[in-house]
Amino acid sequence: MKKTLYFMKKTDNSINNTLNLTIKPKTMKKTLIALSALTLIFSSCKEEEPLTPKTTDTSTDVNFVFKQYYDGYEVTAADFGAKQFLNAKGTSHTISKLQYLISDITLHKTDGSEVNLGGYNLIDVSQPLSRFYTPAVQIPEGSYSGVSVTFGFDGNDNKDGAYTDLNAASWSWPMMIGGGYHFMKFEGMFLDNTSTMKGFAYHNGTASKMNPNGTRTAEENHFRVRLWDANGGFQVKSGERMTIDINMNIAEWFKNPILWDLDQYHMMLMPNYTAQKMINQNGRSVLSLGNVTSPTN
Numbered sequence: 001m002k003k004t005l006y007f008m009k010k011t012d013n014s015i016n017n018t019l020n021l022t023i024k025p026k027t028m029k030k031t032l033i034a035l036s037a038l039t040l041i042f043s044s045c046k047e048e049e050p051l052t053p054k055t056t057d058t059s060t061d062v063n064f065v066f067k068q069y070y071d072g073y074e075v076t077a078a079d080f081g082a083k084q085f086l087n088a089k090g091t092s093h094t095i096s097k098l099q100y101l102i103s104d105i106t107l108h109k110t111d112g113s114e115v116n117l118g119g120y121n122l123i124d125v126s127q128p129l130s131r132f133y134t135p136a137v138q139i140p141e142g143s144y145s146g147v148s149v150t151f152g153f154d155g156n157d158n159k160d161g162a163y164t165d166l167n168a169a170s171w172s173w174p175m176m177i178g179g180g181y182h183f184m185k186f187e188g189m190f191l192d193n194t195s196t197m198k199g200f201a202y203h204n205g206t207a208s209k210m211n212p213n214g215t216r217t218a219e220e221n222h223f224r225v226r227l228w229d230a231n232g233g234f235q236v237k238s239g240e241r242m243t244i245d246i247n248m249n250i251a252e253w254f255k256n257p258i259l260w261d262l263d264q265y266h267m268m269l270m271p272n273y274t275a276q277k278m279i280n281q282n283g284r285s286v287l288s289l290g291n292v293t294s295p296t297n
C-alpha cells in the first residue's frame with residue numbers, strides 16, 4: 001500500500017529504508033551463520049566484520065487491538081440495540097452497528113524516524129476478532145513515542161473495487177458521490193425532539209458537493225491522526241510480542257468541536273457535504289493510544 005500523505009512525503013525514503021532493513025534480518029541471519037562457518041573453516045587470520053548494523057539486526061511483531069468506548073464505558077456487541085447512551089447534546093440513543101476502516105498505521109520513533117506498517121483493517125464491533133490486527137511488517141527495536149493512523153483511505157488507496165474483502169463487506173461508497181469505500185458506518189436509534197424513536201445512519205466517506213449544473217464534485221475526506229503514548233513512550237525489544245491498543249471514544253463523534261444534533265443530521269448523510277465535513281472535524285479527537293503492553297512495558 002502506497003502512502004501519499006502530505007506530511008509524510010518528506011520521510012518516505014527513510015521509511016522505505018527502515019522497512020527494507022527490517023524485513024531482511026531473518027534471511028541475513030542465515031547468511032551470517034553460513035558466512036561465519038565458512039570464515040571459521042577457511043580463514044583464521046581475517047578480522048571479523050559485521051555484515052549488518054546492530055540496530056537493524058532485531059525486530060518484533062506488533063499486534064493492534066481496537067477498543068471502543070462511550071466516554072468511560074467499554075462498548076461491545078452485547079450493548080447493541082440494548083444499552084441507551086446519552087450524547088453531548090442530551091439525546092438518548094442506541095447503537096446497532098459500528099464499523100470503521102483504519103489504514104497506513106505508522107510507528108514513530110523518539111529519534112524522529114518512522115516505520116510505516118501499511119495495510120488496512122476494517123473493524124466491525126459485532127465481529128470481535130476484527131478488532132485484532134497484526135501488520136505483515138515487523139518493527140525494529142528501539143524507543144517509540146507513538147502511532148499515527150489514517151481514518152479511512154487516503155486518495156491513493158481509496159480506489160473503487162480495489163479490495164475484494166471490502167467489496168464483500170458491502171463497504172463501497174457509491175460512485176455518484178465520489179466512489180471508493182466507506183470509512184465508517186455507525187448506526188442506531190435515537191429519541192427525537194418529538195419523543196419518537198428514529199433511526200440514524202452516521203456514515204462517513206468521500207465528501208461531495210452538488211454543482212449548479214447538477215454534477216457533483218468529490219473531495220477527499222480522510223484524516224490522519226497522531227496518537228501519543230500517554231506514558232511518554234515505549235520500548236520495542238527483539239522477540240517480545242507487543243500489543244498496542246487503539247481506542248475509539250464513540251461519544252466524541254457527537255461532541256467535539258461540533259455539538260452534533262441528531263434531529264438535524266441522522267439520515268442521508270452520505271451525499272450531504274456539510275455532514276461529511278462535520279464528521280471529518282469531529283473524528284479528529286475520537287482515537288487515542290491505549291495500553292501498550294509487552295514483557296518490558
Ligand SMILES: [Cu+2]
Pocket residue numbers: 182185203204270
Ligand atoms: Cu453508507
